Amino acid sequence: MQIKKMEKKTRKNNNDAPVRKITRLQKILRFMAKSLLKKYHPRIIAVTGSVGKTSAKEAISVVISGRYFVRKSEKNYNNEIGVPLTIIGVESGGRSCLRWLGIFLRWLVFLIFPLKYPEILILEMSTDRPGDLKYLTDFAKPGISVITDISSSHLEYFKNIDTIFKEKATLAKVLLEKDLVILNSDNVYLAKLKDNPRQFGVAARVFSFGFEENADARAMDMFLNQFDDMSAAETRFITSPPCGLSFKLNYKGAMMPLRLSNVLAKHNIYAALAGVSVGIELGLNLVEIAASLEKFVLPSGRTNLIRGIKDTNIIDDTYNSSSITSVEGALEILREFGNSRKIVVLGDILEIGPNTETEHRQAAKKFLEVGGNVFLAVGQRMKFAVDELRKHKFTGEIYEFENPMDAGKKLQEIMHTGDVILVKGSQGMRMEKVVEEVMAEPDRAKELLCRQNPEWKAVPWREV
Numbered sequence: 001m002q003i004k005k006m007e008k009k010t011r012k013n014n015n016d017a018p019v020r021k022i023t024r025l026q027k028i029l030r031f032m033a034k035s036l037l038k039k040y041h042p043r044i045i046a047v048t049g050s051v052g053k054t055s056a057k058e059a060i061s062v063v064i065s066g067r068y069f070v071r072k073s074e075k076n077y078n079n080e081i082g083v084p085l086t087i088i089g090v091e092s093g094g095r096s097c098l099r100w101l102g103i104f105l106r107w108l109v110f111l112i113f114p115l116k117y118p119e120i121l122i123l124e125m126s127t128d129r130p131g132d133l134k135y136l137t138d139f140a141k142p143g144i145s146v147i148t149d150i151s152s153s154h155l156e157y158f159k160n161i162d163t164i165f166k167e168k169a170t171l172a173k174v175l176l177e178k179d180l181v182i183l184n185s186d187n188v189y190l191a192k193l194k195d196n197p198r199q200f201g202v203a204a205r206v207f208s209f210g211f212e213e214n215a216d217a218r219a220m221d222m223f224l225n226q227f228d229d230m231s232a233a234e235t236r237f238i239t240s241p242p243c244g245l246s247f248k249l250n251y252k253g254a255m256m257p258l259r260l261s262n263v264l265a266k267h268n269i270y271a272a273l274a275g276v277s278v279g280i281e282l283g284l285n286l287v288e289i290a291a292s293l294e295k296f297v298l299p300s301g302r303t304n305l306i307r308g309i310k311d312t313n314i315i316d317d318t319y320n321s322s323s324i325t326s327v328e329g330a331l332e333i334l335r336e337f338g339n340s341r342k343i344v345v346l347g348d349i350l351e352i353g354p355n356t357e358t359e360h361r362q363a364a365k366k367f368l369e370v371g372g373n374v375f376l377a378v379g380q381r382m383k384f385a386v387d388e389l390r391k392h393k394f395t396g397e398i399y400e401f402e403n404p405m406d407a408g409k410k411l412q413e414i415m416h417t418g419d420v421i422l423v424k425g426s427q428g429m430r431m432e433k434v435v436e437e438v439m440a441e442p443d444r445a446k447e448l449l450c451r452q453n454p455e456w457k458a459v460p461w462r463e464v
Contacts, residue, residue: 029084032107034139036087039110040117044140045278048125048133048171049148049184050164051326052270053078054319055298056148057124059275063292064120064282072122083123083136094455125171129157133170144281145171145204146182146274150189151323152355165189172197175204182277184270186210207281209273217276219269222247224336225259245269249276249286256286258293264315264336265303267329272296301432301450303330307440311417313337314439317424318431319450321349324359327366330424334370337420342372345407345434347425348379350464357384364388372396374414378407379429380463403461404430408437427451428464 037044047057061072073086085092088107093100110117125136150165158164172181172193181197183190185208193200194208209217225244244261247269260272272293279289298304301319308314317330327349334342344367352359364385367375374397377386386398397414401407404425411421411434421438425431432449436442439449446452 026080026084029081029088030139032104033084033087035111036107036117037140042118043120043144044142045120045122045144045146046125046137046140046142046171047122047146047148047274048127048168049146050151050168051323052148052184052267053124053126053146055268055271055302056146056274057122058299059271059293059296060122060146060278061275062296063275063279063284063289066288066292067282067284069116069119070122071118071120073124076126078124078126079128079132080135083125083140086123087121087140089118127167130163130167133167137170137174141174142171142179143175144180144182144278145175146278147171147190147193148184148270148274149325150187151325152352152359157351157353161189169193169200169202172200172202172204175202177203177205179204180207180281181205182207182209182274182281184208184210184274185215186212186270207277209270209277211269215273216251217273217280218250219273220248220250220255222266222269224264225261249273249290251276251280251286254286256290258290260296261294262297263303264305264333265329266332267326268298268303271298299450300448300452303333304448306435306448308415308419308421308438309412309440310415310419312415312419312421312438313340314435315420315422316432316435316449317422318435319427321347321424321426321429322351324349324352324355324362327359327363327424330422331363331366331370331372334372334420334422340418340420341374341416342370343374343376343411343415343419343421344372345376345378345411345421345423345425345431346382346385347404347429347431348381348464350381350426350428356381360384361388364392368392368394375399376401376407376411378402378404378425378431378434402463404433405437405461408434412438430461433461 047053057072061070064070077086090103093103125133127133147168150168152161175181181204183194185191185194194206197206208215211219223246225246245263246259249256249258276289301316303317306314306316315333321327349359360381361384376399378401386400399410423431423434432451435449436445
C-alpha cells in the first residue's frame with residue numbers, strides 16, 4: 001500500500017527563500033521575547049509531551065490563575081514563532097505589515113515603560129525535529145518543566161522513541177538544582193528519568209504524577225459521574241448520563257476528592273494531575289486546587305461531548321491524533337455508554353513513520369475490544385485498520401472514505417437515536433468537518449469545535 005508522507009524531510013533549492021524569511025522572523029521575535037524576559041523576570045512553566053501538553057497547560061492555568069497573574073500559550077503557539085508571540089502577548093501578524101508594526105510597538109512600549117506584566121508564563125513547547133526544544137529554552141528558560149508523555153508522536157522525524165525521549169528530556173536538563181521537573185511516572189520512559197535523574201543529566205528536583213503507587217501525586221478510585229436528572233443533561237446539550245470523572249487524590253497520605261465535571265477520558269486525568277503538581281509547588285493547598293479543577297474545561301476538539309442530530313451523542317476528539325496512545329484513550333470512553341450503538345469515525349494517524357501500519361491495526365483491535373458496532377475509516381492509512389477488522393471477521397458495518405466530507409454525509413445517513421459517535425483523526429485529516437455535518441446545533445460550531453476561525457475555514461481539505 002502506498003502511503004503519502006505528510007511533508008518532505010528536505011526542501012529543494014528553489015524553495016529556500018521562504019525558509020530564510022521565517023528564520024529572520026524567528027531571530028527578531030527571539031530578541032524581542034528575550035528582552036522582555038530580562039526586564040520583567042516572570043517565572044516560566046514549560047509544558048511538553050508527545051500527547052496531552054495542551055490539556056495539561058489548560059489545567060495548570062485554571063489551578064494557579066486564582067493566585068497569580070498568569071499568561072498561557074493560546075491556539076497552537078508552541079513553536080519558534082508562537083512561543084515568542086506568547087511572551088510578547090500578541091497574536092501573529094500573519095501577512096499584514098500593519099499588524100506586525102503593531103506588535104513591534106506593543107513590545108517597545110512594554111520594554112520602555114514599567115507596565116504590569118504576568119508573574120507566570122505557561123509556555124507549551126512542541127518539537128517536530130531534534131533541537132527544537134533546545135532552541136526554545138535558550139531564550140525562554142523554565143523554572144518548572146512539565147513532561148506529560150513520551151510516545152511515537154512525530155516519529156516520522158525522529159529515528160525512534162528513544163530519540164523522542166532525548167528531545168523531550170531537554171526540558172528537564174536545562175533546569176537548575178533549585179528548579180523542578182514534573183513527570184508522568186506512569187510512562188515507562190519518564191519513570192526511568194524519575195528513578196535516575198542524574199543518569200540523564202538532570203540536576204533539578206523531580207516530582208511525579210500518575211495512577212501508579214510510586215507517584216507523588218496519585219489518582220485513585222476513579223469513577224464516572226452520572227447526571228442527577230435529564231434537565232441537567234439537556235443543559236449540557238447531551239442526552240446520556242455520563243457527565244465527568246471523579247477520583248481521589250493521594251498526596252503524602254492525604255486524600256482529597258476531585259471532580260472533573262467536564263472530562264470524560266481517563267487519560268485527561270493526567271492533565272489535572274499536572275495542574276495539581278504545579279499548584280503544590282507554588283504553595284496552593286489541596287482544597288484550593290480541587291475547587292479550581294471543578295472549572296477545568298478541555299479545549300475544543302479534545303474528547304468533548306456534544307449533542308448530535310437525531311438525539312445522539314458525539315464525542316468530539318478531532319483536534320489531533322498523534323499516536324495510538326491518544327486513539328486508545330478516546331476509544332476507551334465508549335465503554336461507559338453501556339448498550340448504546342457505538343459508531344467510530346477514525347481518520348489517519350499522521351507523523352508516526354515506520355509505526356504507521358502497526359498503530360492503525362492496533363486502533364482496529366481497540367475498537368473491537370470496546371465493543372464498537374460501526375467503523376468509518378477516513379484516509380489511506382486507515383485501510384490498515386479496515387484490513388485488521390476483516391481479518392478478525394468483524395460482522396458490523398464498515399465504510400471507507402477518501403475525505404471527511406463524504407464520511408460526514410454517510411454518518412448523517414446511518415445515525416439512529418441513542419447512538420454514541422466518536423470522531424477522531426490527525427489535524428491534517430480535518431475531522432471536525434465530520435462533526436460539522438452531524439452536530440445538532442451547527443450555529444454553535446465556532447464555540448464548540450476546533451479550527452473554526454476564518455484562516456482555517458479558508459483552507460480547503462487536501463489529501464495528506
